[in-house]
Amino acid sequence: xxxxxxxxxxxxxxxxxxxxxxxxxxxxxxxxxxxxxxxxxxxxxxxxxxxxxxxxxxxxxxxxxxxxxxxxxxxxxxxxxxxxxxxxxxxxxxxxxxxxxxxxxxxxxxxxxxxxxxxxxxxxxxxxxxxxxxxxxxxxxxxxxxxxxxxxxxxxxxxxxxxxxxxxxxxxxxxxxxxxxxxxxxxxxxxxxxxxxxxxxxxxxxxxxxxxxxxxxxxxxxxxxxxxxxxxxxxxxxxxxxxxxxxxxxxxxxxxxxxxxxxxxxxxxxxxxxxxxxxxxxxxxxxxxxxxxxxxxxxxxxxxxxxxxxxxxxxxxxxxxxxxxxxxxxxxxxxxxxxxxxxxxxxxxxxxxxxxxxxxxxxxxxxxxxxxxxxxxxxxxxxxxxxxxxxxxxxxxxxxxxxxxxxxxxxxxxxxxxxxxxxxxxxxxxxxxxxxxxxxxxxxxxxxxxxxxxxxxxxxxxxxxxxxxxxxxxxxxxxxxxxxxxxxxxxxxxxxxxxxxxxxxxxxxxxxxxxxxxxxxxxxxxxxxxxxxxxxxxxxxxxxxxxxxxxxxxxxx
Numbered sequence: 001x002x003x004x005x006x007x008x009x010x011x012x013x014x015x016x017x018x019x020x021x022x023x024x025x026x027x028x029x030x031x032x033x034x035x036x037x038x039x040x041x042x043x044x045x046x047x048x049x050x051x052x053x054x055x056x057x058x059x060x061x062x063x064x065x066x067x068x069x070x071x072x073x074x075x076x077x078x079x080x081x082x083x084x085x086x087x088x089x090x091x092x093x094x095x096x097x098x099x100x101x102x103x104x105x106x107x108x109x110x111x112x113x114x115x116x117x118x119x120x121x122x123x124x125x126x127x128x129x130x131x132x133x134x135x136x137x138x139x140x141x142x143x144x145x146x147x148x149x150x151x152x153x154x155x156x157x158x159x160x161x162x163x164x165x166x167x168x169x170x171x172x173x174x175x176x177x178x179x180x181x182x183x184x185x186x187x188x189x190x191x192x193x194x195x196x197x198x199x200x201x202x203x204x205x206x207x208x209x210x211x212x213x214x215x216x217x218x219x220x221x222x223x224x225x226x227x228x229x230x231x232x233x234x235x236x237x238x239x240x241x242x243x244x245x246x247x248x249x250x251x252x253x254x255x256x257x258x259x260x261x262x263x264x265x266x267x268x269x270x271x272x273x274x275x276x277x278x279x280x281x282x283x284x285x286x287x288x289x290x291x292x293x294x295x296x297x298x299x300x301x302x303x304x305x306x307x308x309x310x311x312x313x314x315x316x317x318x319x320x321x322x323x324x325x326x327x328x329x330x331x332x333x334x335x336x337x338x339x340x341x342x343x344x345x346x347x348x349x350x351x352x353x354x355x356x357x358x359x360x361x362x363x364x365x366x367x368x369x370x371x372x373x374x375x376x377x378x379x380x381x382x383x384x385x386x387x388x389x390x391x392x393x394x395x396x397x398x399x400x401x402x403x404x405x406x407x408x409x410x411x412x413x414x415x416x417x418x419x420x421x422x423x424x425x426x427x428x429x430x431x432x433x434x435x436x437x438x439x440x441x442x443x444x445x446x447x448x449x450x451x452x453x454x455x456x457x458x459x460x461x462x463x464x465x466x467x468x469x470x471x472x473x474x475x476x477x478x479x480x481x482x483x484x485x486x487x488x489x490x491x492x493x494x495x496x497x498x499x500x501x502x503x504x505x506x507x508x509x510x511x512x513x514x515x516x517x518x519x520x521x522x523x524x525x526x527x528x529x530x531x532x533x534x535x536x537x538x539x540x541x542x543x544x545x546x547x548x549x550x551x552x553x554x555x556x557x
Contacts, residue, residue: 016044026532043089051076051126053097053143069097076129088134095126096142096167113172116149123148131158139191142167146182155191162191165225169197171212178257183212187219194225196272208251211258218263218287227272227298259286267293274300276307276325281316291316299325305335305343312343312350320351324358324383327365341365349374356381358416363395369404376408383416388449396420402434412438416445429482436486442496444483448504471504471526473542480528480540500540502526 019027030041056067079086127150130136136159141147147166155162172180186192195216199209210230217226267290273280276299284291294317302308302325311317327344329337345367354375359366362384382405386394396418397405405412415435419428428448435444448471483497504524525545531537 012040016041042083043085046079046086046089048092048094049079049090050094050096053095053126054099055097073125076125080129080132087132090133091135092138092140093130093133093136094140094142096140097144099144119146119148120150123150127151127154130154133159136162138163138165140165140167144168144170146170146172146180147186149182149185152185152189152191156189160190163193164189164191165193166195169195169213169216171209174209176208176212177254178212178215180212183216187216189220190222192220192223194270195220195223196225196227197229199228199230208254208258211255214283214287215258215260217289218260221264221266223266224268225270225296226268227270228274229272229300230274260288263288266290269294270296272298272300276300276302276311277304278306278310281307281310292318295319296322297324299323301326301328302344303328303330303333303340305339308343308347312347315350317351321354322356322381323351323354326360328361329365337364341367345370353378355379356414358383358385360385361387368401372405372408376405377411379409379412381414382409382412383445384418385416385447386418388418393420394418394449399430399434402431406434406438410438411440413440414443414445415441416447418447418449420449429478432479432482433486436483437490439490440496442498443501444497444499445501446503448502471502471524472544476500476502476526476528476540476542476544481538484538498530500528502528 016027016030019030027041027044031038051072052068053072054067055069127148130139130151131154139155139159139162141151141164147164155164166186172182195213197209197213199213210228213228217223263286265288271284271289271291271294281291297317297320327340329340333340335343341364344365348366348371355378357371357375357379358381363386366384384397386396388394402417415438417431419431421428431446432444435441479500479502483500487497502525504526527543527545528540529543531539531541
């Protein structure tokens with residue numbers, strides 16, 4: 001008979017919290033032990049809540065009551081009227097939507113800015129729900145609309161220590177001038193900890209998104225993380241060339257009004273931008289941001305040496321621990337490939353030893369020996385990926401280089417690399433034999449090649465090579481078995497490997513206002529996760545995700 005008399009409630013809550021952090025499946029199993037365990041465990045299932053506020057189109061959806069927004073409203077009402085212990089257990093709330101739909105915009109083709117009454121009506125139930133939560137620690141706002149004033153008010157009044165994270169920050173419109181009360185309130189909010197946005201730069205007479213974004217960044221008192229991605233479509237770029245001198249001057253004048261004369265000085269922990277250049281660094285300096293405190297940096301695209309030289313000479317990023325960037329040499333670059341490689345290597349050797357590094361298109365620009373000698377002893381996570389095209393075989397790490405990496409970076413816990421398949425489709429297992437000998441490795445991500453090479457001949461596209469593309473459970477089990485055997489052989493045990501993810505085909509990972517980026521998304525994903533039962537560690541949980549399944553998992557999980 002299970003008895004809880006020997007432990008007080010605080011001790012049991014501490015134990016269940018540890019179980020929640022390590023295994024949600026085990027947490028669910030505790031619900032079925034007995035009523036006492038059920039009552040103690042149930043609130044922990046509600047520590048993190050996710051609500052979808054995407055509204056269905058009433059003209060196209062016959063069952064409006066089943067749209068995500070309506071379902072979330074009913075769910076909020078159910079939680080509010082249910083067990084009061086649940087409201088005390090909630091620590092984090094995530095609210096997201098792919099677009100916002102308002103009552104009066106269904107028949108209009110022009111942009112519609114909702115009134116304060118419309119916004120308050122939409123969010124009233126959610127705000128009332130937040131006001132009843134006892135210990136809210138984090139709120140993630142990932143909706144394609146402005147952060148409501150009523151939501152900020154309830155955070156400031158009821159949860160002043162709550163950390164607000166704004167994802168996909170959105171304005172009321174591209175041509176909204178400085179002074180929007182929603183932007184002013186967000187910029188002054190002491191709760192705001194992180195903000196990111198995707199900015200379409202360049203619409204005629206309204207290129208104000210980025211200035212407005214940096215105004216918020218400059219004024220936010222407690223901001224710790226920020227990121228933005230910019231893109232100028234071809235139609236907008238051609239339109240900009242047709243602007244008159246007066247129109248361009250109006251844009252410049254209006255943009256200057258967003259500048260902050262006395263920004264709130266602060267040091268960020270995490271930054272992401274689209275492309276490294278001197279203008280980016282100047283913009284951060286004007287915003288009052290101290291780059292010397294940054295621990296995590298995504299530099300986006302690196303194609304020019306001017307930004308690299310500036311970073312190295314000024315000794316920026318002295319606290320850097322996590323770095324990610326993509327190398328792209330093109331006609332826009334201000335240097336040759338040789339000069340770009342030299343400056344990238346110098347930059348990598350000028351920063352502190354990293355804990356994680358991710359480089360895309362590395363093969364022609366990275367000196368791996370120098371990289372591993374400087375950063376190998378501290379690296380815990382490494383990603384080296386080469387974007388493939390269908391006209392030539394990409395360069396990948398050899399088995400020999402992987403062995404060298406093992407000796408120079410023996411503390412690696414996670415690795416992401418490319419493997420090119422061969423005709424017999426068997427040599428790829430040699431990589432897993434080496435990976436199994438890494439003593440601390442617990443996560444492996446592998447990108448297989450497309451399996452084909454095309455060449456144009458006589459106006460026709462001919463396939464010179466084609467290998468099997470299908471990956472299934474048997475394919476995954478052969479990989480897992482090789483890792484398992486190698487782990488046992490090298491005496492590292494098998495407790496370490498937790499997940500292996502295998503990707504075959506093209507993937508488009510960037511998002512545009514909550515939607516997948518354009519282009520073909522045809523990747524197959526095979527995910528193998530270690531079984532939580534110790535007696536079945538060699539029997540992983542296998543999932544094969546098709547492109548459509550991957551889409552569902554991204555937006556419905």
